[in-house]
Amino acid sequence: MSVSRILLGLLEPSSQHGYVLRRRYDEWFGTSRPLKSAQVYATLNRLDRDGLISLAGVAAGVGPDRRVYAISEAGVVELDRWLDEPDVPEVTASRKVLFAKVLIALSSGRPAEPMLDRQRQAHLARMRELRVQRQSGDLLGQLDADFEMYHLDADLRWIDGAAARLNRLAALVNAAPDPAAAVPGTHGARQENR
Known part of the structure; x- marks a missing residue:
């Protein structure tokens, strides 16, 4: 499963910070293997580096400030490509x-x-x-x-x-x-x- 593409899809409706993305991912897809926080933030850093998301702001929280990310135009194009591309059936x-x-x-x-x-x-x-x-x-x-x-x-x-x-x-x-x-x-x- 492509965690990076799923995170792009979760970001498309609205800008969010990593904690919300992780919670939504775990709620929908992580029943057998929840995401670790480190994996979420490493993936967000790669998506940002690749220009698929961008920093939309910083939200104050109970703990450290939370970086809020938004999907970029390039991210929407990549998400469309991923959704349109059929998965190759393979034997696990x-x-x-x-x-x-x-x-x-x-x-x-x-x-x-x-x-x-x-x-x-x-x-x-x-x-x-x-x-x-x-x-x-x-x-x-x-x-x-x-x-x-x-x-x-x-x-x-x-x-x-x-x-x-x-x-x-x-x-x-x-x-x-x-x-x-x-x-x-x-x-x-x-x-x-x-």
Whole structure:
């Protein structure tokens, strides 16, 4: 998630200081990982340096004075570009790890089905948590829960599809030539090191 572009979007309706931006970000996007103050101010400094925001004034507060920022014309152009540009769908690292675990388990002679079953149970447990969150949450919380639940549902379909193909996949993985066999003096090293 682009914190800098989100902060630009939060600044567009009105000038604000970092504390308000951080609170709004955490309220809308930071349920699982709130922003640290240092990250907000470092990001605001970069946006200012890049000409996407500017200092609009200083507001007196209970503690130190607070710098108030406003989005610049260049910032609005950048925000428009970011909003108009579709995100490239990508598989997250955790999903790639699951794929890798299946292949590694099968290539090493371990059963992959119990691992897939455990992963399925973990996904279902998380979906139960999200259902509770969705029922008791506000509209933003419900939308956030839906987003994660739909992705978990896709993962579950993949897990079921992989489980249905484990025998064929094991045959394919184990039919691959052993790279150690091509190196003199290393034939069979894979079996010896197990």
